[in-house]
Structure formats: C-alpha cells, structure tokens
Amino acid sequence: MSSVSRSLQDLGLTDFFVDAARTFLAALPPASQAEHELGRVVGVERATYQVWTARGPEEALLAGTLRQAAGAQPPQPVIGDWLIVQRLPGEPTLRIVELLPRRTQFTRAVNGGMSEQIIAANVDVVFIVTTPGTDLDLPRLGRYVTAVHVSGAQPVVLLNKTDLVNDPARWMAQIRTVAPDVPVHEVAAAAGHGLDAVQQYLQTGVTAALIGSSGVGKSTLTNALLGQQVALTGPVRDADQQGRHTTTSRTLYPLPGGGLLIDNPGLRDIAVWDPAGQPVGFQVIEDTAAHCRFRKCTHTTEPGCAVQRAVHQGRISSELLTAYHQAQGLPLRRPKRR
Ligand SMILES: Nc1nc2c(ncn2[C@@H]2O[C@H](COP(=O)(O)OP(=O)(O)OP(=O)(O)O)[C@@H](O)[C@H]2O)c(=O)[nH]1
Numbered sequence: 001m002s003s004v005s006r007s008l009q010d011l012g013l014t015d016f017f018v019d020a021a022r023t024f025l026a027a028l029p030p031a032s033q034a035e036h037e038l039g040r041v042v043g044v045e046r047a048t049y050q051v052w053t054a055r056g057p058e059e060a061l062l063a064g065t066l067r068q069a070a071g072a073q074p075p076q077p078v079i080g081d082w083l084i085v086q087r088l089p090g091e092p093t094l095r096i097v098e099l100l101p102r103r104t105q106f107t108r109a110v111n112g113g114m115s116e117q118i119i120a121a122n123v124d125v126v127f128i129v130t131t132p133g134t135d136l137d138l139p140r141l142g143r144y145v146t147a148v149h150v151s152g153a154q155p156v157v158l159l160n161k162t163d164l165v166n167d168p169a170r171w172m173a174q175i176r177t178v179a180p181d182v183p184v185h186e187v188a189a190a191a192g193h194g195l196d197a198v199q200q201y202l203q204t205g206v207t208a209a210l211i212g213s214s215g216v217g218k219s220t221l222t223n224a225l226l227g228q229q230v231a232l233t234g235p236v237r238d239a240d241q242q243g244r245h246t247t248t249s250r251t252l253y254p255l256p257g258g259g260l261l262i263d264n265p266g267l268r269d270i271a272v273w274d275p276a277g278q279p280v281g282f283q284v285i286e287d288t289a290a291h292c293r294f295r296k297c298t299h300t301t302e303p304g305c306a307v308q309r310a311v312h313q314g315r316i317s318s319e320l321l322t323a324y325h326q327a328q329g330l331p332l333r334r335p336k337r338r
C-alpha cells in the first residue's frame with residue numbers, strides 16, 4: 001500500500017479503506033500482492049465500471065469469482081465504492097476482485113418494495129434541496145432527512161430559489177421544525193448566491209450528493225458548483241487511445257475546491273420507503289416501541305416511553321423521531337418514483 005498516491009486521498013481515500021485493503025492484501029499469496037491495487041468507482045455503465053486507481057480512471061469488470069460468489073447475492077459495486085482491482089499483465093481491463101466495506105450507503109426499494117437496491121456508497125454529505133412556496137413539502141423533507149441519516153451521511157438542507165420570495169426566514173423556520181438539528185442554508189443557485197456556504201462542506205476528499213424533488217434546482221446547483229470541471233469519467237481512454245466518448249449516467253465529479261459530487265439520477269428523488277410502506281429507518285422506532293409502557297404510545301410525553309428513552313440515550317436521533325411524528329400525522333402515500 002506504500003504506492004497509495006496523493007490523488008487517491010483527493011478522491012476520498014481514508015484510513016478506513018486503507019486498513020480494509022491491507023487486510024485483504026495480507027491474505028493473498030505474496031507473489032500476487034503486487035498485481036492488486038485500490039480504486040474507487042467513479043462511473044457505472046451497465047456491467048462496466050470506471051475505476052479510479054493511482055494511475056487515473058480505468059475500465060474494470062467484475063471478476064468471475066465475485067460474480068459467482070457463493071450463497072447470497074453477488075456483491076454489486078456502485079458509484080462511490082472502494083475496491084481492490086487486479087491488474088493482469090497485458091490486459092487492458094482491470095478485474096474487480098473485492099468490494100471493500102462501505103462507510104455509508106444509499107438504498108431504495110425496488111420491485112414494488114420487494115427488494116432493496118444500493119444506489120451510491122461512501123457519500124459523506126447529502127444536500128437536500130428544496131424551495132420556498134407551495135412546493136415546500138415538509139413531510140417529504142422530513143423523509144429525505146431520515147433517509148440521509150439512515151445512510152450514515154450528514155444531511156444539509158439547502159433552501160434554493162430564495163430570490164423568488166421576500167421572506168426566506170419564514171421558510172427557513174418551517175424547515176427547522178422538521179429538521180431541527182440539521183444545518184439549513186439559503187441559496188439562489190441560478191444567480192450563484194449562497195454557494196460559499198455550500199462549498200464549506202466540500203473540502204478535499206469529501207463526497208457529496210444532491211437529492212430533492214424535480215425542479216428544485218439540483219442541476220443548476222451542480223453546474224454552479226462544478227464550474228468548468230468535467231466528469232472524472234471523461235472521454236479520454238488510455239487503453240486504446242481512441243478517445244471513445246463514454247456517456248455514463250452515474251458519475252463522480254471532482255469539484256474545484258477539492259470535494260467530489262455524485263450525480264446520480266437514482267439519488268435525485270429517492271423514494272424513501274421500505275417494503276412495509278414505511279419510510280426507511282422507522283423500523284428502529286417501531287421495534288423500540290414494543291418496549292413502551294403503553295401499547296398506544298405516541299412517543300411524545302407518555303411515561304415509560306422506550307422511544308423517548310432511546311432518543312435521550314442517543315440511540316435514536318431526534319430528527320428521526322420528528323420525521324416519524326410528521327409521517328404519522330399524514331396518510332401514508334408513496335411518492336412518485338423516477
Ligand atoms: N428563480 C430561480 N430559479 C431557479 C434557481 N435555481 C434553479 N432555478 C430554475 O428552476 C428550474 C429547475 O431547475 P433544475 O436545476 O433543472 O432543477 P432539478 O432539481 O435539477 O430538476 P430535475 O432535473 O427535474 O430533477 C430551472 O428553470 C432553473 O432555471 C434559483 O435560484 N432561482
């Protein structure tokens with residue numbers, strides 16, 4: 001691992017992944033260790049992965065041993081994953097031989113809620129974009145906050161299009177009711193206002209993503225943050241020098257300030273529901289509620305409430321409970337899927 005270059009750290013490499021890689025490599029026969037390297041998935045196009053190694057972006061395929069992993073589902077690398085790849089002499093395409101543990105992961109329900117799909121891994125900060133006015137859907141915002149908490153990433157709410165209202169403070173206050181412990185910032189992405197507050201989260205090596213309903217300004221924000229930058233999975237192909245253009249729908253972009261931005265259509269308007277029709281993460285509340293003194297406990301002010309106790313002990317976040325209460329007050333409807 002001595003060859004881990006500076007560029008991989010810029011790409012978000014931390015001790016967590018270096019240690020996991022070392023453990024994997026130590027178990028290999030010494031002769032083959034030199035063939036193996038660390039890399040991060042920066043683009044996914046069907047079965048082909050763009051993996052960023054110490055040499056830059058390269059094409060990679062799942063090794064047969066991974067595809068045929070015994071027992072459970074074969075591991076499916078997603079955008080943001082850290083991997084071990086094998087570089088075989090004379091072969092232009094890397095082989096993905098190990099998927100390293102994820103620090104955070106975003107999942108969504110698929111097949112009408114029958115199964116779960118992982119859509120992005122190792123995202124550190126998620127900007128939840130919303131707008132003032134009648135489009136501000138507080139219960140939905142609460143579900144986004146919950147989903148981000150559940151993924152393990154840090155949620156940050158951006159109130160965009162503040163140029164359209166003369167009292168943004170009023171909307172900020174409403175947002176704080178469903179996201180009391182989450183930072184909220186006013187922005188006007190189209191005019192480039194408030195971006196410095198966003199950029200302060202995007203330090204070198206930090207991976208961010210944007211989520212929010214259609215039309216709130218995610219693309220506008222992405223473009224404003226990217227400036228003139230291009231995707232890590234750009235058109236240049238080292239291997240064959242053909243300069244073939246790869247149009248990948250899931251891409252990790254380097255930002256001018258040093259951070260990274262995942263642009264993923266699947267993340268943009270994540271359906272934050274699990275198979276039981278509950279927002280993801282609420283299961284922990286339901287499980288804990290089995291220990292409340294009263295069967296019809298609302299987990300607000302009742303004595304002997306196990307959920308409140310868990311919040312005080314820091315085992316359940318207060319945002320999660322707030323989002324849960326929000327959802328309870330409303331008919332459970334499934335947001336549209338995209
Ligand atoms: N007034 C105003 N309009 C904005 C601002 N940011 C974005 N818009 C406009 O809002 C519309 C939608 O913006 P997009 O960036 O496409 O929104 P999106 O969230 O990417 O939408 P989807 O691609 O459907 O998910 C566009 O017409 C933008 O020009 C802003 O700060 N102020």
Ligand SMILES: [Zn+2]
Binds near residue numbers: 297298300306
């Ligand atoms: Zn209770």
